[in-house]
Amino acid sequence: MSILSAELAYSKALNEVPTSNMNLLHELAYSFLQKQQRKHYKDEVDAFLKSLKLSSRTKTMLRRKLLQPVTVDGNDYSNFMEAIVERLKQSTKTTSGRIAEWCVQRELKKKGLREDEHFTIRKDKTDIIVYHPDMKRDKNRHRIEVKNVKMRERAIRALFYRADSLVGFFDEEGEFGADRVKEINEYCRKNNGYAYISPLIYNFLKKNKQLTRSTRFKLNTEIGKDMANFCKTGKL
8 A cells, every 4th residue: 555645645736726737736746745755754753763762872772773674564675764765765656656647637527528438547558548439439549658757768668569649747858868859759650649748848849949840749738638639530
């Protein structure tokens, strides 16, 4: 079970900015998730300190205790802090991924698309599948891979094997060098899809003159409009 709650972070963000665009929603939800992280660290350390009988040799004892090997949930770690960090890192990855997916799903619903009628989630090893004109008639379908803030090689593999379009909230300009942009563009053109990217990356590519009429990159805020059009026409 995740030690962080994607549902809590997403709900708090949505309640605070119900009319926001998807990027602001994602940013705020991610901020709430980081607050959960900080609270988790504090709670873990507080609980640990309560288990100790402090004495004049407190510092020595704390250091020895914090750095000795531990086993948590059947997994061995070199020290106490590593256990906390590793578990938190894995939980953050899963939880933040869910937030990204919910932000994209909200954009589809805002354009009138309904889950299990116009689109499905996590089916056939794909994050989202959009249907034309709907699931029952299913004349055509478009597969979408959702990524959070890091591109990495997994996103490229997803485009190659199980997705037509890619949508994410990428925050590292360095991941979008000329070769990477060319590779993504080729995959998206072949699959008749697009790479829907954050305003940060879009403006970065535009500044570097990497966006042309034939480039298959769009702002991620266009995903809802495009998928609604796909449901009507069967193409982008």
